[in-house]
Amino acid sequence: MGSAFDPLVTLSDEPAVVNSPPSSNLTQDELKKIAAYRAVEYVKSGMVVGLGTGSTAKHAVARISELLREGKLKDIIGIPTSTTTHEQAVSLGIPLSDLDSHPVVDLSIDGADEVDPALNLVKGRGGSLLREKMIEGASKKFVVIVDESKLVKHIGGSGLAVPVEVVPFCCNFTAGKLEELFREAGCVAKLRRKIGSNGGEAAPAVTDNGNYVVDLYLERDIGDLDAASEAILKFPGVVEHGMFLGMATTLIVAGKFGVTVKDRFG
Numbered sequence: 001m002g003s004a005f006d007p008l009v010t011l012s013d014e015p016a017v018v019n020s021p022p023s024s025n026l027t028q029d030e031l032k033k034i035a036a037y038r039a040v041e042y043v044k045s046g047m048v049v050g051l052g053t054g055s056t057a058k059h060a061v062a063r064i065s066e067l068l069r070e071g072k073l074k075d076i077i078g079i080p081t082s083t084t085t086h087e088q089a090v091s092l093g094i095p096l097s098d099l100d101s102h103p104v105v106d107l108s109i110d111g112a113d114e115v116d117p118a119l120n121l122v123k124g125r126g127g128s129l130l131r132e133k134m135i136e137g138a139s140k141k142f143v144v145i146v147d148e149s150k151l152v153k154h155i156g157g158s159g160l161a162v163p164v165e166v167v168p169f170c171c172n173f174t175a176g177k178l179e180e181l182f183r184e185a186g187c188v189a190k191l192r193r194k195i196g197s198n199g200g201e202a203a204p205a206v207t208d209n210g211n212y213v214v215d216l217y218l219e220r221d222i223g224d225l226d227a228a229s230e231a232i233l234k235f236p237g238v239v240e241h242g243m244f245l246g247m248a249t250t251l252i253v254a255g256k257f258g259v260t261v262k263d264r265f266g
């Protein structure tokens with residue numbers, strides 16, 4: 001567990017705080033699975049559940065389907081946060097809906113790329129952020145699941161990308177504006193491109209919503225996160241950014257010293 005976090009925290013509701021036995025021999029994927037399984041303990045029959053995206057969240061989706069098959073969960077409605085998760089959930093037989101039909105989500109479970117001690121997140125390095133933010137923002141409870149490598153003191157200052165979803169129209173213009181905005185933090189803005197092209201310049205990566213992603217690489221942290229968020233969203237070409245501020249209600253971290261649960265309101 002990173003030093004920025006308290007080793008033991010208090011939860012405001014079920015399940016009880018647990019510090020599991022050390023798990024130093026586990027792989028990163030096994031740690032992700034442990035965090036995901038712990039989060040699924042919050043899912044109760046009859047709930048509308050936001051299904052997250054990525055290599056951690058996919059374990060939670062698989063676990064929910066397993067419990068449905070075993071009859072330990074009933075009447076779950078899943079709201080997938082990406083086309084990839086939609087496909088996984090369909091293949092596993094989880095009943096699905098969307099925010100139009102279910103505007104209030106009881107609980108969402110999702111991974112993150114970075115988490116700070118106040119439970120602010122960076123998300124979207126895997127290409128999903130807009131649907132995640134819509135669905136997780138509509139959730140009464142949002143449980144974030146990570147292995148300990150995702151813990152940082154300040155989000156956006158790790159030298160890794162803060163993704164911003166932008167409209168394709170004049171995306172280089174928008175990228176330039178974003179770079180200028182965070183010049184003092186040593187920002188370099190790069191249009192994300194598809195991996196695996198055969199020579200030449202790869203085509204831009206396209207999100208589920210038909211947009212592009214500009215990744216902001218920051219040498220130094222950007223200071224006031226709310227001010228940064230507001231400034232990014234002011235550009236007309238910006239659709240949304242990957243900083244999820246004040247949204248997570250609970251964090252579950254699996255690491256070599258066990259599992260820690262931290263509640264933002266605890």
Ligand SMILES: O=C[C@H](O)[C@H](O)[C@H](O)COP(=O)(O)O
Pocket residue numbers: 052053054055056057110111112113123124125126127128129132
């Ligand atoms: O774009 C992807 C999503 O925001 C993911 O939730 C995030 O990147 C974490 O993914 P993973 O669990 O694979 O590290």
